[in-house]
Amino acid sequence: MNNNKQTIKKKVKKHIPKDWLSELRIVYRITMETFNDIKRTGIVNLVIITTMAAILTIFGALFRTTLSVSSFAHELGNVLEISVYLKPSASAHAVKNRIGDIDHVEQVKIIPKEKSWSDLRREMEVPDIENPLPDTLHVKVDKPENINAVFNEVKHLSGVSDMSYAQELAKKIQFLNQVVNTTTLFVVFIVAILTITIINNTIQLVIQSRKEEIEIMRLMGVSNWYIKIPLIMQGALYGFVGAAFALIPLNVVQNLLNNVHKFFLIPPPLFAENIVITTMFFVGILFGAGGSFLSIKKHLQV
């Protein structure tokens, strides 16, 4: 059995170029260095990972909430329409085509005056007079913030007599969207600072405790990147493990938000969970490695 293993090993080795073998050994040894460094950091690892998990949970939960609020705002925005009332002489189809060419217009629907009149008569009692209503166009816009621009363009078209839309609601939705976007940016900023600070301090401790060893490595001609990479990987690993632990509380938040979506009959945003989880891991790893990198730059003359 053992002989077999040796034979296979020899056969495989034959087919790997020598340079590749060296590179693979270096990668393996750097990885082992990283794990050795983590092992030496001891109980402090737990503290760092717990803190990272807490920060990333807050980030993940807020980010997921942001996506939900954004989808609510979008749904509300979708029900917003501009009502365009046409002059009696205007051709509804001609105006419809011209409005359809305007940027940000998603849909234009003709409501003939006969339909409006019959709808009105169904809803309320009206005297039996000649239909006074004009033909109407219902214009749907892609985003609430574009409604005003479309409104102003349509206003100047010939054949348009009057227009209306829920201006206040559109403004509120637009404001809500802005608040949500600003909050997301703010949270990302705070998370970045917290993560980088924590990892920065941790790696600083590691560097301090290994200062003499690093100095000897440097004097003996160990490459700068061989000294740096394990420390950067250590920071990235804290971010990764912290994000993995943050998945547990994040799952609770995701379920809660899904229930809210179900209650309001608004579907949760597409791939929201995957987006949040991927971003959380990305943020954890990137800022973990970044914090480590900054610490190396500040405290290590390599």
Next chain:
Amino acid sequence: MIQLRSVTKKYKNTYALKNVNLDILSGEFVFIVGSSGAGKSTLMKLLYKEETPTSGTVMIGGINIANLPSDKVPNLRRCMGIVFQDYKLLQNQTVYDNIAYVIRTLGISTKEINARVTGALKVVGLSDKLHAKPSELSGGEQQRVSIARAIVNGPPLLIADEPTGNLDPKNSMEVMQILDQINQRGITVIVSTHDNAMVDYFRKRVITLDKGEIIKDIQAGTYE
């Protein structure tokens, strides 16, 4: 192999080295001597680029290392062995790991590392201490481990900065004999020391520094 031309090193208002011109040929054994503060250590540090000269050129193997970018310094140091007065061994690692550390970073196979470490330990006579920690060794043995580490990569140049500074006469003699043997294998050896007995015993080229200047350069000289 080594050429220093008009090398000056100045710290604030003090000259550590002043207009030093020096040639060391391949395969030579050179003692750098002088009293404390004469500039011996600064000269050694210039050779392994721990210091940069204020002016002048330091050529090693035809390359002016005074202008060497910092990312190339590890390459330079891997081409030479360096031995320090305080051994600079990793105390939490075994003799084997201390010697193997640098060559491990080069992607050399474990089999080859084993062979090289064993060979280097044989040269310094410590084959039986492979798994000992530095704290379990005497000062002389630790310095021999540091010499083994310096030669494990087969460098053409060995720089020893006060290698016997912390050792008793018996251990000093052993260490110097090992350096001499290494030199006989064709490796250029530069030793800074103020151990006059050793210098007088070995009768090698002696360069005397005083207040940062070379005041004497004698083949088969003595410490005066």
